[in-house]
Amino acid sequence: MIGGMHHGIKKLLLLGAGHAHVQVLTRLAQQHPADLDVTVLTPYNFQTYSGMTPGFVAGHYSETDCQIPLAPLFKAAGARWLAGRCVGLNAGSRRVQVAAHPNSPGNVPSELSYDLLSIDTGAVMDRERLEADMPGASEHALMVRPIEAFARLWPEVVALARRQPVSVAVIGAGAAGIELMLAVRQRLQTEGMDGCRFTLVTGGVEVGSNYPDGVQRRILRQLKRHGVTVLREACVGIEAGRLHLANGATLACDVPILAIGTHAPPWLQGSGLELSDTGHVLVNHFQQSASHPEVFAAGDVCSRADQPHAKSGVYAVRAGPPLADNLLAAHRNQPLKPHHPPANTLNLLSCGAGHAIASWGPLHAEGAWAWRWKDRIDRAFMARYTLPAP
Ligand SMILES: Cc1cc2nc3c(=O)[nH]c(=O)nc-3n(C[C@H](O)[C@H](O)[C@H](O)COP(=O)(O)OP(=O)(O)OC[C@H]3O[C@@H](n4cnc5c(N)ncnc54)[C@H](O)[C@@H]3O)c2cc1C
Incomplete structure (x- = not known):
């Protein structure tokens, strides 16, 4: 016992x-x-599925497509929700x-x-610790966690971009940062918002540094193809309209999205x-x-x-x-x-709706098929846990 x-x-x-x-x-x-x-x-009475959040940003999924309703699950499980x-x-x-x-x-x-x-x-994302490394972050940056808050704020970025061209910087070039950067670009591009600028700030390391070299090369090709500038620098401060980088430079930025380690x-x-x-x-x-x-x-x-x-x-x-x-x-x-x-x-990295890079250990490949595969896996996961309303 x-x-x-x-x-x-x-x-x-x-x-x-x-x-x-x-x-x-x-x-x-x-x-x-x-x-x-x-x-x-x-x-919350829903669980956000982060795997589909970049697809929501890209405009491929609605907010509810990415949410498992929890009330039916609580009821079926005989659990009390607080x-x-x-x-x-x-x-x-x-x-x-x-x-x-x-x-x-x-x-x-x-x-x-x-x-x-x-x-x-x-x-x-511990705001105090982030603020210590990057003064201004807690006031000016859009943080990807809590993911529910990020999902709620994203439509405001789209609304801003409808009024004027924006420059968006994603800080953090791990899987989430890369997917989000390409999703943001896809969304603003398909909505016909010309003149926007996209920058991925890596923190000084290579993009996707946890991935094998071959996958990194594929990611860099995708970023280049979609007009994303890569800055291999650390962001050391954020104020309204600009980022401060470790090399002393500043970067004009209307929308800083923080996707660095949790x-x-x-x-x-x-x-x-x-x-x-x-x-x-x-x-x-x-x-x-x-x-x-x-x-x-x-x-x-x-x-x-x-x-x-x-x-x-x-x-x-x-x-x-x-x-x-x-x-x-x-x-x-x-x-x-x-x-x-x-x-x-299995890792499926979406590069905006329609294309993904697949990797498993040392093996890697990419194409529209990989994106359809990811879409199927993600939708099947959601369907398995989405019970009819009580
Ligand atoms: C944009 C993005 C894309 C990603 N894409 C992928 C991907 O494609 N593949 C992949 O493998 N990983 C991906 N990740 C990483 C993935 O999101 C996390 O590893 C995963 O969510 C971890 O699941 P979890 O169950 O630990 O926690 P979570 O999914 O974060 O769930 C935590 C739950 O706890 C609740 N909660 C939080 N704090 C408290 C508290 N104090 N008290 C009570 N409840 C609380 C939350 O509301 C939520 O219901 C992505 C992350 C991001 C940000």
Whole structure:
């Protein structure tokens, strides 16, 4: 038995409705133990699928195409939804501090207790840390996380570009930054907005530095073909209308989009949970906290102690079914099963709707077929978790 759990009803608390938790909810819809009380604390009644967000920016998908409605999933899973965020955790006393979402439909308590806890709240962009590296960022930049806020603000950029040509700079040249840059260009171009300028600011490294050389060359060709200027410089400050670069130069910029590396949520500090060097929840091969056996985590919020891997949606998705198995097993006091994350994952990088670069380990290719493939995979993922309205 997990330390201290008593007989009777056990409380499972799910923090966040990320890529792994939507699968835990689906599993609970099929199999909900009568003695398990399930609460989900997450701010919105939809889950934004980031894989389709660049397609939304490009104008290929609507906002709702990229959202999994959660109300039907909560209902099918027999879970109670509390609209709010976790803002503090005391793993020793098994308590979570809650900030209610301003539009919360019901009463949200300021504190919750649990017998079993599962964390899938994703990564954050820590404004204080960004501001320290890049003064002005928190006031002037459009941040890609929280992704719900970014999706809400994007139409305002399009509206601005309808009034005047804009210069857009994406800061951060990892997968998300590259996809967003090409999606922005496609959208403004197809809306007939001439005279816009597009710049990708890499932070000093090569574009797509995590990718093999051959993929990097393909990405650079696409950026060149679409008229995107690449600046291999760090951005060190942002003010209205311009960016400051590490080499002392300034870049005129109406819309700075920040797509640089994400951070672990600050509320994990002081939680008592064992954390990785980067402040993420350290988990073992059961996706279970290294320090607290009644706590599990999946997705960008955690790091595997045994097999560290990249933080991406694909890994969060893969961890969903084993996380569901292990939560149910922990509840029943049964042995847990190890989860083996794949060594290589298929990566489909969209270059604006209609073209994508596919890579898997050292192999890579590109074309319209790769984009259709990505579109099919993404729509199938959405369809699997989109239940009819209750
Ligand atoms: C533009 C963009 C494109 C991307 N494209 C891809 C791609 O094509 N392929 C890929 O593999 N990866 C992609 N990624 C990375 C991917 O988004 C993340 O790796 C993935 O979202 C991680 O999933 P997650 O389940 O950990 O968290 P998330 O998907 O971030 O979900 C977190 C959930 O928790 C909720 N939440 C957040 N904070 C709290 C809190 N304090 N309390 C309670 N609930 C909270 C959120 O509202 C949300 O429901 C992309 C990222 C971006 C920004």
